[in-house]
Amino acid sequence: MTTVAPAGSRVIFERPELLIDRSTHYCPGCGHGVVHRLIAEVLGELGLGSRTIAVAPVGCAVFAYDYIGVDFVEAPHGRAPAVATGIRRVRPDAFVLTYQGDGDLAAIGTAEIVHAAGRGELLTAVFVNNGIYGMTGGQMAPTTLLGQRSTSSPGGREAAFHGYPIPMTEMLAIMPGVAYAARGSVVDAPAIGRTKQYLRRACEVQLEGRGFAIVEVISNCPVGWGMTPTESIERLRDVVAKQYRPGVIVDRTGEG
Amino acid sequence: MTTVAPAGSRVIFERPELLIDRSTHYCPGCGHGVVHRLIAEVLGELGLGSRTIAVAPVGCAVFAYDYIGVDFVEAPHGRAPAVATGIRRVRPDAFVLTYQGDGDLAAIGTAEIVHAAGRGELLTAVFVNNGIYGMTGGQMAPTTLLGQRSTSSPGGREAAFHGYPIPMTEMLAIMPGVAYAARGSVVDAPAIGRTKQYLRRACEVQLEGRGFAIVEVISNCPVGWGMTPTESIERLRDVVAKQYRPGVIVDRTGEG
Amino acid sequence: MIAVAQDSLALPGAELPAPAGSAPGTWSPLHIATDRCKGCSLCIGACTKGALALDETRVNVLGYHPIQLIDPAACTSCALCARVCPDSVFTVFAALKTPRGTSR
Amino acid sequence: MIAVAQDSLALPGAELPAPAGSAPGTWSPLHIATDRCKGCSLCIGACTKGALALDETRVNVLGYHPIQLIDPAACTSCALCARVCPDSVFTVFAALKTPRGTSR
Amino acid sequence: MTTATIPPATLHHGHRVLMKGNEAMAEAAIRAGCDAYFGYPITPQAELLEWMARRMPEEGRPFVQAESELGAIDMALGAAATGARVLVSSSSPGISLMAEAMSYMAGAEIPMVLVNVMRGGPGLGGIGPSQADYFQATKGHGHGDYRVPVLAPSSIGEAMALMADAFELAERYRTPVFILADGTLGQAMEPVELHFREPARVADTWSVRGADGRQPRVVRSMHLEPEDLEQHNRHLQAKFAEISAREVRWAGENLEGADLVIVAYGTAARVARTAIARARAEGLRAGLFRPITLWPFPSAALAEVAARARGLLTVELSAGQMVEDVRLAVEGRTPVAFEGRTGGMIPTPGEVVEALHRLHAATTARPASATMEVRP
Amino acid sequence: MTTATIPPATLHHGHRVLMKGNEAMAEAAIRAGCDAYFGYPITPQAELLEWMARRMPEEGRPFVQAESELGAIDMALGAAATGARVLVSSSSPGISLMAEAMSYMAGAEIPMVLVNVMRGGPGLGGIGPSQADYFQATKGHGHGDYRVPVLAPSSIGEAMALMADAFELAERYRTPVFILADGTLGQAMEPVELHFREPARVADTWSVRGADGRQPRVVRSMHLEPEDLEQHNRHLQAKFAEISAREVRWAGENLEGADLVIVAYGTAARVARTAIARARAEGLRAGLFRPITLWPFPSAALAEVAARARGLLTVELSAGQMVEDVRLAVEGRTPVAFEGRTGGMIPTPGEVVEALHRLHAATTARPASATMEVRP
């Protein structure tokens, strides 16, 4: 997107080039938009746009390919890490990125993410955890918090009946193939800035050939949570971030 | 099996009643036989034979139902924890036990075991880790050690090509739904005795309603490893047990 | 009757029109792609200067009341709004506080 | 010609025959279900008394040389052999070391 | 979207209420004595799962949102192996994932009801209504020689009634049963007269609940000795033959003296009904043959109807699947034309009327040829 | 069991070697330029994976033993979406697990070759040879309206030759292709003349390898707007029609003047060949019609052959699946009988000869009826 800068005025912030200039289908206030922008920024800054092959999930972000201007493959629900493994193995020169929601990655796709991580597959995985199945209408996800209501846990999630929230990234982080794992959030501008740094590092880790890298981003789903965007951001800060604490979870890149 | 005791002689050891008196299809020296016997002993000692519903895997132990005298359901490959969840939910009075190999549990069945554990499903899971696909002819399993040869890693497992061995039980243990996780072995009589204690505790944990319990048993597969039974036991002791260390991995039963 | 807001038509490569929401003739540190705005208000919460508000008098092509810069003078070009906006609605230019350079 | 070993026919509830491998008339602390033995030798390794060996002169119904107690006198009824045997071949009785009771 | 306008407490037998298809099927299952539900969200089936999420706990019965469709169907396998009455639902891509377990359940003879609220494919496709999983449901879903009864409702009321029938068939024949509905049936609301029915429970002699004194039982599909597996297959085939002989269902409308017979099920049959009314107004003697069991397909009945007609028109929300069974039923004795839309599109009554006119022209103008041009 | 007696270095073009079917197919794929293999162990296919585990690294090409069949097929989807030539293999239960991804690949038009070394089902079944996944491969595997070419070799040599053809078809039509082999073909060893062939690579305009200056591409099967999805389905159907018109393959033996024609593929066709030799010796004028493409099924050719015959006998290692396509092809104009064994059993030549005698008697004694008694 070309902008006409007012005379004598420096651009502080602009839409990254790799973010296609088109309005998204996401609901007002949805965190996917922020994560998309961060990915576009990082890929642009690292000069990876021309050699990235990204894998889209099944979830609200299935349309990521309409917004991020790189080559994409659409994976079946949950299988993005397997699809990406196939790409990685036959295209050693490509930069391979997966994008998945929490239903996609932490439920149906559990085996695929665990084994891509276990193999230390050279992939950068972006995991947008909004604690809900957004696309299908707000059902409980594996990461839904205890007590949280959803269309499939209408009385709130109960451990004894629905099971416990699964700390997916911590679980993956114990595997030696995982070179880097971090958790960011979209709660406010500073957090978004840190999330961008995690994403950037997770991309570099792949470029350095160090192993599997994953960045979980805790995000909001105002519609699935039945809240206004502002309320959803408050909940993200006050409730969700207390359970899924942002930060670097493991960094094995110093070891090699 | 009735035995005729020599006059005046006490029985020190005999085949447990729940172990059906029939020769097994297992290869000479195979650890599955020992694990079967321990399960039969523990179920017998706890008086659970009449209300146990066990789930057989796909793997050499698919025939467990021919040897252990309790009700059984045969699960599709890897799905024993899902099958057991179904049983658990509709039969609250039943004692539910799963038996799986490492290909079954740690490869194709990853999602099912992670989520049964995540739900804290009241199940007792027996996980026989022999580091190989025994039934299908000795291919690499997720738990195969680095350097180990198999029919699908003929030059030995290499991390960069085949990925790292997955510490499945440690991974499961981080989930709050897991009340008890331990690793035993069949390497010698004392280890077998400890394994039996783990199995017994994992059964009690279910009876006490505390959550998901799993016992991994590192075991030998002489045929899959291309060794004599004796050599395979030596490798189990000298190599495998050094990587997959026996012991209690987590015990959350004190917490509640 | 309330008019439907019409501006940057989201054509790739199209030039941004004059910043919306600012009085004609005044310069604004923000370019706002009004018809991509979904009125979520997250930028309003992010702006520490209270410089933003929804324009309740208009509905854009997506059916939302779009954002507007109600107080251009207060804007410090901190870009907090832009960083939290899920729809990348904003382009932020350095504030012209000092005639010779940028404010930060 | 070498005979095919035939003994406890693995019928559920069948009574065990006289312990195999012991000289006729002598008492043995082990009952061995010979035709379930697969000759894996793990029990041999487990027996600290060296009391067990494969009977290379016979092949059982499964096609293996079965185990035999070669030194009944050395056997302490420790049951280590029984605990490691994957095929639950052994039944172990307390050793009759003292006429009045059991050894442990 | 859950309509959530109907409190279950108001769902009294005999009342007339406005219900969404997905929710109506769910409630019908509950009233049919469904002991457990396992599912995974997918459009356009999600409201069925959501209704169960709310109602099953109210009834004190298990509901589990599984980690995937594989998890759901395998939980169902386990629960049903203990003799419980189990429902699972999904939509096309999710149903594909259940192929292996369905083959297991058919092999192990485990009763269960599986609802497929079909959407447009192939692949991720779309979320509009479709009937393009006909082949899958009736023939080739899982591996091996097996068939399962497939019931195809054409209205929400019928979907509710067939739910009880499905459980009954499942248990009588120890088999999984498919209810094949399309997105329209799942998403639409219609007034339904509530006539709930709970099939009687029959004590079974095969399920596992703990041996408790009797011989231990095994619910299994493995028979490693080929002779045994063939024997088992013979038994299964005999059962399939019995179902084929006894459980065929279909409905006819305006068949008396009908020259042109539309063969259609589900939503396509509703379009056909409207089209037939119009066509008759325009002077065509058209009637409707509506299979209710897609397997066993009502071949004999159709052959009889076809023998009195000049031509058959198969209408489907697919590129042409059931039309193969129609052709097999008539074996060239009556011309068979096809009209279908795909990808979430539904043929309009006008299109079907046109197709009837074309068939009429073709079957009167020139000698009948067995297969008509197929479109699209 | 890997025979491991053949060092690949000795596999020279033109040589005659004794090879196991699974291994021969694997080596043929390598020589056909297979860029990557993804698989998961299962009997009776395991040696194919094992051969690849050894040979692909030797060739510097990727081999991945996936975490499951789902993993394997989805890795294949990813690799093939970048334009790589990809092989996957499995056996019946594993193939069932691939239904969803196959539908995705058909929808997204991704070329790939999938070998099914069929075993007895349903469910876990057994490990003996079978042809009971015919319906699955030719009709209803995944959801939605799609078909994939299905090649059925009948000898190890033919399996090797068809491997190159399969890649060629896959790439020419941008479609997954099935090679349908049964356990016998996978497990047997036969001498084969080595005639390797590597289909030429055609630059494609759709695969993703990084945009690098051009417009970014998406390989996808989703088309959420029903109009778009229908448009896409029309395109797919046109492609299927083209394949049906151009790619039909079959072989005939002793068809000249044949009264009784056996229709059989794969291992069943070999049994049929032996039976026909005996039957001819006993005075029956029997011939063999052997479909090589099961989809597209050689209906027109068969109809022509059938028109000159008194009766058809379909022989399968199943309870009767291809026989439906046979009946569809002849539409009642020639009687069709069936002879099959299931669960790992193979009909013996003697049984087939007897069936020929029965067919002979039935078609000479009484007026031809369209469908013969089916057994078992």
Place this chain on the structure above:
Amino acid sequence: MERSVIFAGFGGQGLLFAGQVLARAAMNEEREVLWIPTYGPEMRGGTAACTVIVGDEPIGSPVVDAAWAAVVLNPPSLAKFGPLVAPGGTLIVNATLVEAESGRTDIDELRVPCTRLARDAGDDRLVSVAALGALIGRTGLVGPDAVIAALREILGRKHADALEADLAVFDGGLAFGRAANATEERLAATTGAG
């Protein structure tokens, strides 16, 4: 005789709800009815629509060749569904958001200031209810009492507060539709299409 109404507009405009109210009203009159949603490609946001078919026999086809009436609340909906109204049918247009006209001369096109009507009656989000009122006022497809009963049934239990606003907005729309009836010429055959 089956009469079909398409409701279409932005996702947040309450279309599916208005359609449900109409369906329930029809059922309250002991008629047959079918309500069926169609999602736009975006699902989240974007254009949404539903069809309600009212008749005296069980409803046949869920798709219609042409609509007896359409209610369009945003510009894309006018473009998409305007042409689908049967000759002689009714088109209710949300004049607040839609400047364009269908350009058709063979239908009864009524421009309704939905937002204003809704705001005047207390809640400017209830545009669909205003439009529904106008439709009923204009066509008399179902009796207003049946609609009011439907609103009470649907909202009464849980959303008593919302109910009052909905009733008021419906009333405003109804009055607008009736007034238009009274003052404007009607095309001859407004009920002729299926």
Place this chain on the structure above:
Amino acid sequence: MERSVIFAGFGGQGLLFAGQVLARAAMNEEREVLWIPTYGPEMRGGTAACTVIVGDEPIGSPVVDAAWAAVVLNPPSLAKFGPLVAPGGTLIVNATLVEAESGRTDIDELRVPCTRLARDAGDDRLVSVAALGALIGRTGLVGPDAVIAALREILGRKHADALEADLAVFDGGLAFGRAANATEERLAATTGAG
């Protein structure tokens, strides 16, 4: 003319290997051949079997109604495959392990002390090779040189040490088979079955 041989015995007795050696020998003679294993239900342990069919045209059916010859190395195999030998066919029985006889009078049944022959030649595990030798000595299905070449090809590269033992055992079996030929009366039509 297709000639089929079934090899059957315990899993560890080397049957599949003996079958492969025969198949390769047939190929060395430029004949057509098919080797096909059949697993017993246990897969691990238990009874294993394979069939080798030798002919001059490409082999048709992989299953045979009756076997031209069978080599049975343990008692269950005798029970299962003894009856499958075609009238006039050959049955090689491992006399070391099998006490029973087939009871058939219409076939040529040769009892071979396989373990002793194998031990005498240096490795008592090579029972299958001994049996193969006896089969060839008795029937001449393929030339001994083709078998020896096959053994060299299969074992030569990697298992040179094993090769010597195998050759010796094969020789012993061959001699036993030939001796039986020379000294015993043969039934009239030993080659008449398919």
